[in-house]
Amino acid sequence: MTHVVATAPYPDQKPGTSGLRKKVPVFQQKNYVENFVQSIFDSLEGFQGKTLILGGDGRYFNREAIQIIIRMAAANGFGRLMVGQGGILSTPATSNMIRKYKAFGGIILSASHNPGGPHEDFGIKYNTDNGGPAPEKITDRIFELSKKIAEYKIVESDPVDIDTLGTVHVGDMAVEVFDPVKDYAELMESLFDFDAIRKMFKGGFRMRFDAMHAVTGPYAKEIFEHRLGAPDGTARNSRPLPDFGGHHPDPNLVHAKHLYDEMMGTDAPDFGAASDGDGDRNLVIGKGIFVTPSDSLALLSANAHLAPGYSKGLKGIARSMPTSGAADRVAQKLGIGMYETPTGWKFFGNLLDAGKVTICGEESSGTGSDHVREKDGIWAVLLWLNILAVRGESVKEIVEKHWAAYGRNYYSRHDYEEVETDRANALVADLRGKLASLPGSTIRGMKVTAADDFAYYDPVDGSVSEHQGIRVMFEGDSRVVFRLSGTGTSGATLRVYIERYEPDKARHDLETQEALSDLIAAADEIARIRTHTGRNKPSVIT
Ligand code: VG1
Ligand code: CO
Secondary structure, three states, rough: EEEEOOOOOOOOOOOEEEEEEEEHHHHOOOOHHHHHHHHHOOOOOOOOOOOEEEEEOOOOOOHHHHHHHHHHHHHHOOOEEEEEEEOOOHHHHHHHHHHHHHOEEEEEEEEOOOOOOOEEEEEEEEEOOOOEOOHHHHHHHHHHHHHHOOOOEOOOOOOOOOOOOOEEEEEHHEEEEEEEOOOHHHHHHOOOOHHHHHHHHHOOOOEEEEEOOOOHHHHHHHHHHHHHHOOOOEEEOOOOOOHHOOOOOOOOOOOOHHHHHEEEEEOOEEEEEEEEOOOOEEEEOOOOOEEHHHHHHHHHHHHHHHHHHHHHOOOOOEEEEOOOOHHHHHHHHOOOOOEEEEEOOHHHHHHHHOOOOOOEEEOOOEEEEEOOOOOOOOHHHHHHHHHHHOOOOHHHHHHHHHHHHHEEEEEEEEEEEEEHHHHHHHHHHHHHHHHHHOOEEOOOOEEEEEEEEEEEOOOOOOOOOOOEEEEEEEEEEEEEEEEEEEOOOEEEEEEEEEEEOOOHHHOOOOOOHHOOOHHHHHHHHHHHHHHHHOOOOEEEEE
């Protein structure tokens, strides 16, 4: 084994909501990956002889990083490293592998929905033994250690053939190359009624799944086409590519517009879906109707009992703070707990581990359950399929009935990307300064009932996370929320979340931006977005 003196550059940033994300050339600097990975290992205790799960979304630099991590895991004393064949392993499948094989933890190589390629994004994320993203106390420790790292450990070894299934040895460590789809597909079969879904496909049900040349392609082929009998070609763009075919693997209305257009067209299939780079997000579109992720969380929660894995009902529901309140109304009706957490899946981990919630979701296209400790794109699609198969109704009918029963939460997110960091920080400081003066005031004819800087008190471990986004609440359960993204790699991204609750069925068919126009104007007035950012419109509206 070789101890190498670690020299700069060091990661100069705390791993964010989903690990450390930087441009590929940053990761390619000599020692950079090594310094960060050694900092992860140094932040952990007791992994000698234990198992580490490793894989990524197939993006540019995936294979190089895997070879480095294999040699470092061996030098640091792991007993076994399990790596997905071809370096492929989705984020939810990694979570499953950690739990199923009682691994010490796992490393996921991905920058999720961010683009890939020689000048695009790469990322490294550590997950703990419950299968979930490392909690803040670990990411804090990684960051502290990365600032003062003096040496890293690595063994000399030829590159491991990660394309051939089987076991080889590197130093004293066994390296097992496994099929990344098999265990995950088995987990899905244990949760959903595959017979019912198979029957639905046999009856002519048409679906389009866009893997966006990212990690879910092989999963979608095996599960939808092979196991469920959907016709060949149901899964599109199913070959993972290092640059995702030059597109953003972000399943939203901007980057998956072709799917949206198809679903709104005259010959639309019954169901359209897509997932992101690392397979944890989902986009769901019915024939002629887009389902917002916030509504999807509410709908899946209200209907989950129709799937075998959830037939006993839900323990509770959790959503990130900016996610709409649609799911709250379902929790209330079911008489179960509802938890509001900061943005990022890691905050759901304690609630899931403690058995307080079964289903979780985020407005950013993330839904998942206690089957793993990550959000899960394919899982969400399968739960939808299971519900459709049992109810025998269209997505549109199911959504409209839900609104009629619970009211509709009109919802949209406006992103201002690559804003100069100083200007974005000034906007937030300005907002914080006027929070106390907002309640009781009237903006655009709407009365502000409350305003705060969201703080979360974890009911399981008592930890406190402050400054998680600024909320301004209006009469009638409408609100606007402001926060800065924690996953960008250049400048700052301001996210503005806009929500209006509409109980009246006669007003459930408005165009979303139209329905939200007063609140959108109010958000600009409150945060002085145009003045601070110098932009007169958002870069992305979802
Ligand atoms: C974004 C989303 C957040 C999500 C995170 C990771 O974070 O808003 O809901 O958990 O990405 O998603 P931010 O800080 O940029 O708003 V992914 O698919 O990376 O794992
Ligand atoms: Co993702």
